[in-house]
Amino acid sequence: MNSETTLKPYVIGLDLGGTNSVFGIVDSRGDIKATTAIKTQGYERVEDYVNASVEALQVIIDQVGGIDKIKAMGIGAPNGNYYTGTIEFAPNLSWGHNGVVPLADMFKERLGIPVALTNDANAAAIGEMTYGVARGMKNFIVLTLGTGVGSGIVINGQLVYGCDGFAGELGHVIMRRENGRSCGCGRNGCLEAYCSATGVARSARELLSTTEKPSLLREMDPEKITSLDVSIAAGKGDELALEVYRLTGEMLGEACADFAAFSSPEAFIFFGGLVKAGDLIMNPIKESYEKNVLPIFKGKAKFLVSGLDGASAAVLGASAIGWEI
């Protein structure tokens, strides 16, 4: 660690979610020294949201010795654009759904420290590189399997933002060009429509209606089945639920094989709720990848589960952007 890190040993991370905004003050090893949270919604104007944030932050900033101890702030937010520090047309934010919100500049002005912002999957990638399983890696891809499928791509040690700040939307590569499932983006056949939490629940419902396979899930109202129910059933050895994981892993492996042809990463790192199924999902991914990838890439890539602690992973990821400024 250099002398600046000694003088300013902390960064602030903000995980800006649809429901909660969680703040953490983090040291260079990824230890969270103090944390606080506010509701994300319930503010009509972004100014009110920033006021409430700064008020909550002030308490934990004082706890670690004041703003002089803090190098920078990083924000992970939906529709976050790194180049401009803005949140753009975020559909789920009451104060951000119909315009471009210069959130990084607003926090910078109020706190007097540098502030950077990116989307949550990119924050996860920087987090893995700074504190997680990608330490020392220069080429890797993080796939976040949650409500949607997000991605953060690192090439030559740098996050890929592309020409407009929106690169790394691997949840929206097309995996089924014929009869593909409809996706939230308005198109059909996207990876996200199959391999997100909602995609997994949908796969379970499809298998329940198209096969006769006995399953614990048949006792439930099909419309109410979630990916968590599939996970619980799979944990009990339920064949239909295991088949859902096998199909999901198979498609993720096919997708990663195409991603290898693009950037030949050292590792694929998986993050999010689905990954809690462990080998039930990771083994099908690896098998499918090795079966589908171009011969020159066979056996080279690692398949890893996120090294960031689940509960605080998003805050750690966001904070890590602060070190990059």
Added chain:
Amino acid sequence: MNSETTLKPYVIGLDLGGTNSVFGIVDSRGDIKATTAIKTQGYERVEDYVNASVEALQVIIDQVGGIDKIKAMGIGAPNGNYYTGTIEFAPNLSWGHNGVVPLADMFKERLGIPVALTNDANAAAIGEMTYGVARGMKNFIVLTLGTGVGSGIVINGQLVYGCDGFAGELGHVIMRRENGRSCGCGRNGCLEAYCSATGVARSARELLSTTEKPSLLREMDPEKITSLDVSIAAGKGDELALEVYRLTGEMLGEACADFAAFSSPEAFIFFGGLVKAGDLIMNPIKESYEKNVLPIFKGKAKFLVSGLDGASAAVLGASAIGWEI
């Protein structure tokens, strides 16, 4: 240009093809000052190939004022690995098909200047950035449509080599997961199986046998139809040939839409024989891209034809690697 460029104003480019090896001495504006060539094949040992190369090179090196005027050498070669400067298991090279040939080091030792090597599509990308239509661009993708489909990807102003030097094999992303055409790589459904010169000829043969459409191509032996024949027929307004271009462009547009989700490039640049068809191929590519790409990327990317002069493009591309060392 800096003072080193003034003292050493030239680089050597070597376009190492399956048949010919073409050398050029190039200045910083992309003007070729001298050129020579030898046969690539006909040497049993790589040492003999390098000897013949150096002998031919010496003549043109003397023409420009001697080796002291030359900064470096760049080589574009099939299966070239930038990281190691080696050609690895190149199936079409008599002296390079069954092992790893340290060609960059061999030339470096003989000429006493730095030598770098990469594959031909990567060389084309560096060439476009140095002398062509990508000057000033930091994020773009070059697709070479020739015997195969190759690619060179530039992100943040750097060529993407990946963890092993083999990134950028976009000809081998899978476009048809069911009933895909067999590809030279041993898999099925690759972009290359449809959008290379051989893929285009194959599409023509398929349409001739599966439709009743009248066509000039029906006068030929189907097995002898080449992409050049399709191009000539299309130029005459032949409907079947135009349909082949439409289908080819449609798939290229779909592929580029997926590539945008990866790296959101400022431009896609097309290079190679097929591009000579001009709007007949470029318009279907653009239309298909805009129809298929994720909404946030719509209308952003440029679709360009290579800015390098056809005959010398490969030598220029190879030489451009020399400036990067």
